[in-house]
Amino acid sequence: MAHAFHHAISSARKHGGNPSEYYAIHAWFDASKAIIADYRHRALRHHAEGIAMADVIFGPTLTLSTGKVIPTRWIGEQHVREDLGRIPSFADWVRAIRPEPWMGRATRLSLEPAPTPQASP
Numbered sequence: 001m002a003h004a005f006h007h008a009i010s011s012a013r014k015h016g017g018n019p020s021e022y023y024a025i026h027a028w029f030d031a032s033k034a035i036i037a038d039y040r041h042r043a044l045r046h047h048a049e050g051i052a053m054a055d056v057i058f059g060p061t062l063t064l065s066t067g068k069v070i071p072t073r074w075i076g077e078q079h080v081r082e083d084l085g086r087i088p089s090f091a092d093w094v095r096a097i098r099p100e101p102w103m104g105r106a107t108r109l110s111l112e113p114a115p116t117p118q119a120s121p
């Protein structure tokens with residue numbers, strides 16, 4: 001599994017600047033490794049919506065030390081393509097999840113009004 005640092009080196013080779021200028025974006029994509037240490041961690045952010053979320057978090061563009069301005073989206077797209085070979089949708093990931101009974105098990109909602117507090121004597 002590629003490390004965020006290696007993705008950052010790849011970005012610097014492709015767009016210029018230093019790997020450190022890209023590291024935070026790549027580290028954000030791979031932060032889900034803290035949840036699960038195999039490739040399934042990618043279901044959380046490695047898809048079209050994850051790339052769009054990176055835009056919101058890091059801003060729409062990245063200004064490099066060279067003065068070059070590039071879309072943040074390009075970095076997200078590069079990361080996901082390097083890991084998966086394509087950019088899936090979140091729906092692609094969901095189709096790979098086998099439904100289990102606990103996923104749809106709802107409990108009764110407590111809809112009765114809360115008891116009124118009693119005045120203390």
Ligand SMILES: [Zn+2]
Nearest residue numbers: 029030079083
């Ligand atoms: Zn990744």
